[in-house]
Amino acid sequence: MTQPHAVRRQRATDRANRHTTLRTLLDRLDRLTPADADRLRDCVLTDLAEAEDLRRTISGQTRTVEEMNGRIAAADQAIREVEQERDAARADLDQVRADAQLLLDNGAKAINEQNWARHHAEERAKKAEAAIARVRAECDRIESAVNDNPTNGDLIGGYLACLRHIRAALDSTT
Incomplete structure (x- = not known):
């Protein structure tokens, strides 16, 4: 699900502000006041929570992508099988056509031979x-x-x- 551009921009701004605060607080780590320590803890916990949310989202998306890749691979395999069956059916159809033509040719030849024999029998008669x-x-x-x-x-x-x-x-x- 795609987030609106404004929401993504606001989250990026908040993250950049937290990171600036983290860097500042880490630079003053030896001189932190209890309020600064609370701010540092809040920034770190917020980033950790956001990172964990992102990991879960990425994990879910990765599973979805893997499932889709599996479906695509199965669809590709099904397409290859159908194409092979189509090619085999075309070959069978070509053979049937050739056999039918041979039968037609042989039938015409037999009819011609029969007509020739009948004609000659009539002539002999x-x-x-x-x-x-x-x-x-x-x-x-x-x-x-x-x-x-x-x-x-x-x-x-x-x-x-x-x-x-x-x-x-x-x-x-x-």
């Missing part, structure tokens, strides 16, 4: 359907040619039987 259509057309052409030119009955029956088997095989795959 179209080619297979086109080949089946060509085989059916060829079977129709051969059957028509065999029926249009009957020369050998056994040979014609064999061709027609082969064509039926080819068509049956084609029908079972579609």
Whole structure:
């Protein structure tokens, strides 16, 4: 608690006056009258009491300063710990972001691969359907040619039987 300036100035003036009186009385120590001895005693006791008050005040202030220093040190340590936790959380977040990006990249790659495989499967299916259509057309052409030119009955029956088997095989795959 800060004292008003006027109070501090008055105490300093009183202290300076007491010290002047003390010096004067100490210079005349061998010739002191009982009144001077009483004045000397009063000055010394007042200074001693004031000094003791100051020591108690300083002691209390020292304890307060030490407590505050302890609190500041604890706050500094807490700040360092929070900063370390923040840095660790940032590192974790960076790793999660990297992992997420890797998953996104891999997911996109997998989707692209899946789309590529589907596209190629569709292309192969179209080619297979086109080949089946060509085989059916060829079977129709051969059957028509065999029926249009009957020369050998056994040979014609064999061709027609082969064509039926080819068509049956084609029908079972579609």
